[in-house]
Amino acid sequence: MAKYPRLYLETDIIALYLLDDAGHTPLRNLLRTHTCYTGFPQIAELLQTCKTDDETKEVMSILSALRPLGFHPRYSVSLARYLALVDEPETGISIKDRYRVAMSATIAMESSLPIATRRYESIYSRLEIPLAIIG
Secondary structure: OOOOOEEEEOHHHHHHHHHOOOOOOHHHHHHHHOEEEEEHHHHHHHHHOOOOHHHHHHHHHHHOOOEEEOOOHHHHHHHHHHHHHHOOHHHOOOHHHHHHHHHHHHHHHHOOOOEEOOOOHHHHHHOOOOEEOOO
16 A cells, blocks of 8 residues: 555646745645656646756756656557547637647546646546545
8 A cells, every 4th residue: 555645746736836936835735745646748748838957957856756657558548538528629728738638637547546736627527537636
């Protein structure tokens, strides 16, 4: 049995930490109480926004506290199912974000991890992915 409950962190939770100088963010508390994972879609999204080497180093340093997850080919069936569910215009998210959300949902589901997010709660709920309550 794991020492701490496990969570999959969405980009918004990590970004809040990186943008907050005071460090009073949900991530700080989650790292104390949970084993935290994230995936390559979140890592790529964070690195894509870096404009300097220092910003890249800051992102990479926080990733050392997390457990990054990749994408196994056997996840393709789940990915196809989630893509079909998020590929509806009423989801209100961009096409680019639909793919990222579907990949994140697949990784979290295949790893049996609830997702910690504030940004896409309604989308993940629709996909029947367990969500962590972040206060």
